[in-house]
Amino acid sequence: MAGGPLKKKVFAVIFAVWIALWASFIMRELFRKGYFHDYKALLSRGLEGKQSYVTGDRFYEFLTFCNANLPKGATFNFVGVEEGSIDIRRAVYYLYPRLENADPEFILVYDASDARKAGYERYLKLDDRRYILKKRRP
């Protein structure tokens, strides 16, 4: 390296700080934030297993159940999942070509034991807290 000795020292210190922070942030990400655990779990899974892991295995199981039992093009809405949440966005993605709608044919109840809505009846259930309501025919 060339340049004044003071400048060289300043740059060396700045570079050392950069490297120290760089290494510590990677370690923090991997171990304190738990990414290492996630990567280890993801490595042993296939595509669907990975989709299930990132969505949450329990929620993904319900989405798979809905996918298998709702007709394509059907409209749905959720009870028990926060509106506008990432879970809703993931559900909308995985359930397409079924579409989210304010006045749906089906209500997907997730983690709510006795959800009732006028005009809807129980259609199918995965378990006591995860089930589908269907609009009654007039």
Add this chain to the structure above:
Amino acid sequence: MEILRLAISIAAITFVGYNILYLPIFKKGGLPLPEKLFISYGAGLGFLSLEMLLFYFIKAKFSLKAIFIPWAPLFIANAVPFRLLRRSQGIAAWLLAMTDRVIARTKSEAIHEASRGCRRQPQRSLRYRALKIFLIFGITFEILYALFRALIKPIESYDAIAIYAIKSKIFYLAGSIPQGFFRGLARAFPHPDYPLNIPLSQTLIYLSLGNLNDQLVKLIFPLFFIGILVMLYFSIRRFASQAYALLFTFILASVPQFNAYAANAYLDLPLAYYCFASSLALFSWLEDKKKTQSLILSAIMAGLAGWTKNEGLMYCAINILLIAIYFVSERNRTVEPRAHTLERNPATEGRPEQMRGANGVAREVIGAGAVYIGIVSIISLPWALIKRSANLVNADIASGGFIPTGILQEASHKIAPIIYEFQKQFFGPKKWNILWPIILLALVFNYKKIFSGITKYITMSLLFAVLGYIFFYLASPVEINYFLSRTWSRFIIHFLPMVIYLAAYLMKEELDI
């Protein structure tokens, strides 16, 4: 098998991009092969997705044949000069000619660098070599880490899945952009007005894979990341040593926020790629106006930036503004009018030399500006037509709350949160390491340089970008604290590569490695 298909599709996309850019840009030389390949990759994705959008107008279905075959005449047209060259000279003669060109280029580069006072061959000390090895290791690590993080899980982050992946899934399952999509189905999902470069690119990858693999499709994002690093490295190499270029490339690669966005399938990094490519090419042209290929490349990449995210249009406007400022500020210095122009223009006869030069410059600004606006408009036109016909408007503007004229009133209560968020990022090492204090030091110690020569245009482009974002914060009806916390650290990514390039440019004499 899927990995092989993915690799072939990426190669095919790059090949299309290369062939599109070959005649107007690459044939004239000046760019090293890795840079050409990564520019071709982004251009290929952009042009192929634009082509897929055009399928909507002609009601055509997507298929790999239908998408790639229209480019075949271009491949043939580009291959003809190669064949003629080989026939006339033979392979050996052709290789010799290529070698001569490389030697000549290396010599001219050496002369060019010597004239800039650049030390290309610094001391080959052990420390110097160790530094280079460390930097190469660091960059390689960051690239592999970005690839790993992108490919270890499918698309799952909020905007990536809610805005972009859902559209690519719809297009793939329908085998086209369904007719009436923009007036109907698109409105069932957030932000129907967002451009479709990346969603359609994802659809293209699905078509190549033959299934909806939303894990492998994420490869396109770290490739943009590598593309930015390659462009940064070679752009710094034009005025500095290998170790110096590696140092700044490593700095960019190791910014935590930048690396994270190479893997989460958001569009901020692809936008940064197009904006950076466009800006670099523009500054190359500002340095040497004979390089019309740089002006064309800049316009193409700016147009594709607008086709990637709405913010890209702001960068198009900034570049056009810079061209105008350049000619206004340089017009008096331009003393060499074109002879033929003077002879044929009686209006300038008998006037002072400076006046004639100004006329020549005026013509050049109109010419360059027209070329730039023309290219950007051609690229933007199909999407603009769709947006207009389907009345796709940004949600903030549609709500009537976007009031550009009311920003002065808004400024009084919004400026404090904006400053607070800016300082939070400035002193936020978790996302940026100590990048911003370093940049501030570089600017303070080089304050005389930042508004001199070509550097002032780089500085201005960054200033305009920041001011543009501030304007949107002031004019937007979205609650300011929420808006800032959700967007500012992402928006910085759009111009981050240019900031690193500016720092490298400013410190080239002080940090002599």
